[in-house]
Amino acid sequence: MGQNSDNKKINAMPTRALFVYMLTKDIPLIPAIMDLVDNCSDGAKNLRGEKSLEGLWVRISISPEEICISDNCGGFTAETARKYAFRFGRATGAPSITHSIGQFGVGMKRALFKLGTAFRVESTTDSSRFVVDVDVDKWVDEPDPWQFKFKEVKEDLKNVPEENRGTIIAVKPLRKEVSREFGLGNFMSQLKAEIQSHLQMPISRGLSVTLNGIHLVSKPLMVFNDARIAPAFLEKEYPKGEKKAVHVRLYCGVGQSTNVAAAGWHVFCNGRLILEGDKSSVTGWGEKGETNIPAYHPHFNYFRGFAFFDSDDPGRLPWNTTKTGLNIDSPVYRSVLEDMVRLMQPVIGFLYALASEKSETEAGELSPLEQIIDRSPLVPIESACTREFFETPPVIKKRIPTGPPVQLITSYYRPVDEATKVKAKLGARSWRAVGEKTFDYFYKAECDE
Amino acid sequence: MKKPSFEKFNFSLRPAKNIERKMFCEVFARLSRIAALRTYRYLGFGANTFVDFTLFHQRLGITDMMSIEGSVAYRKRIEFNKPYSCIKMQWGKSNTVLPNLRWKKRTIAWLDNDVRLDKDILADIRLIISNMRSGSVFAITVDVDFDEDVVDESVHQVRMNELIGMVGEQKIPLGTRPANLAGWGFADTCRKIMNNEIDAALSIRNAPNEPWSHLKYEQLFNIHYADRSKMLTIGGILLDRDDFGKLSAKDFDDLEFVSKADEAYRIYAPVLTTREVHYLNGLLPRSNPDVDRPTWLPQEDRKKFGKVYRYYPAYTEVEI
Numbered sequence: 004m005g006q007n008s009d010n011k012k013i014n015a016m017p018t019r020a021l022f023v024y025m026l027t028k029d030i031p032l033i034p035a036i037m038d039l040v041d042n043c044s045d046g047a048k049n050l051r052g053e054k055s056l057e058g059l060w061v062r063i064s065i066s067p068e069e070i071c072i073s074d075n076c077g078g079f080t081a082e083t084a085r086k087y088a089f090r091f092g093r094a095t096g097a098p099s100i101t102h103s104i105g106q107f108g109v110g111m112k113r114a115l116f117k118l119g120t121a122f123r124v125e126s127t128t129d130s131s132r133f134v135v136d137v138d139v140d141k142w143v144d145e146p147d148p149w150q151f152k153f154k155e156v157k158e159d160l161k162n163v164p165e166e167n168r169g170t171i172i173a174v175k176p177l178r179k180e181v182s183r184e185f186g187l188g189n190f191m192s193q194l195k196a197e198i199q200s201h202l203q204m205p206i207s208r209g210l211s212v213t214l215n216g217i218h219l220v221s222k223p224l225m226v227f228n229d230a231r232i233a234p235a236f237l238e239k240e241y242p243k244g245e246k247k248a249v250h251v252r253l254y255c256g257v258g259q260s261t262n263v264a265a266a267g268w269h270v271f272c273n274g275r276l277i278l279e280g281d282k283s284s285v286t287g288w289g290e291k292g293e294t295n296i297p298a299y300h301p302h303f304n305y306f307r308g309f310a311f312f313d314s315d316d317p318g319r320l321p322w323n324t325t326k327t328g329l330n331i332d333s334p335v336y337r338s339v340l341e342d343m344v345r346l347m348q349p350v351i352g353f354l355y356a357l358a359s360e361k362s363e364t365e366a367g368e369l370s371p372l373e374q375i376i377d378r379s380p381l382v383p384i385e386s387a388c389t390r391e392f393f394e395t396p397p398v399i400k401k402r403i404p405t406g407p408p409v410q411l412i413t414s415y416y417r418p419v420d421e422a423t424k425v426k427a428k429l430g431a432r433s434w435r436a437v438g439e440k441t442f443d444y445f446y447k448a449e450c451d452e
Numbered sequence: 453m454k455k456p457s458f459e460k461f462n463f464s465l466r467p468a469k470n471i472e473r474k475m476f477c478e479v480f481a482r483l484s485r486i487a488a489l490r491t492y493r494y495l496g497f498g499a500n501t502f503v504d505f506t507l508f509h510q511r512l513g514i515t516d517m518m519s520i521e522g523s524v525a526y527r528k529r530i531e532f533n534k535p536y537s538c539i540k541m542q543w544g545k546s547n548t549v550l551p552n553l554r555w556k557k558r559t560i561a562w563l564d565n566d567v568r569l570d571k572d573i574l575a576d577i578r579l580i581i582s583n584m585r586s587g588s589v590f591a592i593t594v595d596v597d598f599d600e601d602v603v604d605e606s607v608h609q610v611r612m613n614e615l616i617g618m619v620g621e622q623k624i625p626l627g628t629r630p631a632n633l634a635g636w637g638f639a640d641t642c643r644k645i646m647n648n649e650i651d652a653a654l655s656i657r658n659a660p661n662e663p664w665s666h667l668k669y670e671q672l673f674n675i676h677y678a679d680r681s682k683m684l685t686i687g688g689i690l691l692d693r694d695d696f697g698k699l700s701a702k703d704f705d706d707l708e709f710v711s712k713a714d715e716a717y718r719i720y721a722p723v724l725t726t727r728e729v730h731y732l733n734g735l736l737p738r739s740n741p742d743v744d745r746p747t748w749l750p751q752e753d754r755k756k757f758g759k760v761y762r763y764y765p766a767y768t769e770v771e772i
Contacts, residue, residue: 243661295572
């Protein structure tokens with residue numbers, strides 16, 4: 004009987020090699036590194052909650068041989084490592100961090116596989132310390148079951164000093180293509196820019212982040228804040244009043260037109276920048292003519308939109324698994340997009356008015372709306388004075404100066420005998436009078452209304 | 453500059469529109485089952501005659517009234533013509549005004565356009581359905597006349613291209629063939645496009661919320677008429693579970709012009725003299741609206757009058 008039922012079973016066990024291959028193919032290099040850095044900032048948020056993150060740090064060091072990310076953000080326990088952190092996929096019952104970024108239970112492993120062929124994870128909390136050392140190539144060939152082994156583990160520690168608590172993740176050797184990228188100056192500059200914009204919220208709250216010893220600073224999101232062009236603000240909750248609801252804040256206004264990368268919509272999920280300066284239909288721009296919002300155009304370089312999605316349950320946030328883009332089918336996002344479009348309309352109306360004013364203004368002069376922009380203070384979005392609706396300020400049209408009618412001189416050559424005949428016929432005394440009288444004669448006959 | 457349509461016609465003299473307005477009034481009056489009418493806001497395009505505003509203020513007692521007006525150049529003249537002080541003007545096109553309105557109050561919105569359907573009108577529909585609270589009614593009128601000078605064998609494709617230009621290819625309902633756009637078929641297609649927009653907006657609005665709190669849209673209006681151009685009005689009521697218990701489309705079953713179906717109700721306004729109107733009124737109401745007298749009046753006109761006699765406008769010249 005038993006043998007019979009075994010015969011009816013078909014093996015569907017995934018292979019480890021497939022997992023390593025698949026997981027690493029669907030994420031680009033920088034987002035993979037961001038996943039590891041996100042774990043540090045999640046740790047920081049877990050330690051401090053809504054309080055300042057001063058004193059906490061994340062150090063990233065990268066060379067063509069190795070990547071090492073270390074932090075003092077509290078670490079995670081051997082128990083968490085044993086039960087959840089190294090599992091593929093988030094287990095039911097896994098503890099969640101308030102407003103965390105980690106959600107799917109795949110980011111760290113995927114990043115480690117992507118970066119190299121061996122890694123080491125070392126973490127110390129107030130009561131435990133462990134080291135996991137994995138040679139990926141060997142692990143792939145190991146027989147079942149799916150597990151990693153602690154190289155060292157201590158769980159009965161007492162009062163580990165705060166400065167010693169944290170996590171160190173090192174990957175070495177790196178995969179060939181990763182090592183090649185890590186040797187390029189351009190890659191390092193790009194990584195720096197990406198970390199700065201993606202972690203701008205925690206950095207602005209005091210988290211110190213260094214890349215190869217260089218201190219990274221947050222670039223605050225700036226908007227014009229003259230009361231007449233202050234951004235509109237809208238706050239919503241889905242579902243309303245629930246503890247783990249998605250809390251949405253939208254800002255829509257104008258900023259400096261010279262910073263084209265900052266124009267468009269910026270979308271954040273639990274503080275992590277998901278879309279930066281988006282100018283596509285994902286954020287309501289009419290790329291394919293699906294709405295009455297126009298496609299993005301340089302007129303809109305002043306446009307600034309910010310959408311913040313926050314939730315205690317990161318699973319409810321509208322991001323994709325690599326956190327590099329939005330899940331545009333998310334019911335919450337689709338509903339919020341309607342509001343985003345609604346907030347955009349008046350700002351776009353304002354920018355059209357601005358563009359048409361500019362076209363009517365002499366070069367070197369500022370149109371009335373430009374003058375408002377020119378004199379307006381630029382402030383970070385969080386400290387901006389907002390209003391319920393963005394409205395185009397009424398401007399008084401410049402009066403066209405009234406002066407004497409504009410005149411011009413015309414001159415031409417004609418044969419002397421013909422001209423003399425005309426002069427005689429007109430009874431004109433001068434050649435100038437001949438010109439004027441013939442002009443008047445024609446005008447009266449043909450142009451007078 | 454294109455003249456606004458009120459420069460071309462006197463709105464109050466368009467009989468079918470006049471009838472439609474009075475029919476609406478009868479529908480709106482029943483909203484009192486949901487909430488007192490004085491708590492409602494009326495949102496419309498008053499132009500310079502404000503005929504709808506006058507009617508709804510007089511008959512329904514609505515005092516929160518907002519007229520959206522794009523003809524800013526006629527500002528002083530239009531302000532002068534406001535019949536009541538409770539009418540607030542919102543200057544600008546509807547798609548710049550609507551995004552900046554609050555929607556906390558129950559609203560009766562009638563976007564009585566005199567132009568053809570376009571992306572801006574679809575955006576208005578989307579915005580209203582996304583924001584209007586339960587118990588609110590909305591109606592939207594559009595011109596559904598191609599108004600061609602020449603009709604030849606290429607006309608079907610020309611019309612189709614025009615429609616695509618108006619709303620965008622991705623809004624054309626699946627299976628629409630160029631030949632479907634002939635006659636009132638254009639109205640049916642426009643209605644489908646607008647209904648699709650309503651459905652999409654409502655689905656997006658409801659999706660993130662608990663099923664018990666979902667809003668339901670019930671069609672009340674699907675009206676055709678032609679004072680000159682062919683016109684289409686669609687509309688309906690938005691209801692949550694509570695309000696649905698107080699009022700729904702079935703409560704309008706006694707009104708023939710309230711249409712829940714795909715088939716439109718056509719308003720006919722037969723041309724009759726005042727004497728004829730008085731005579732026919734004397735024979736009405738009847739269980740069968742086919743008045744059999746006077747025989748010298750076309751039977752078709754008698755029949756049409758019987759359907760609208762309660763709303764039929766009486767015009768006369770007055771020496772003031």
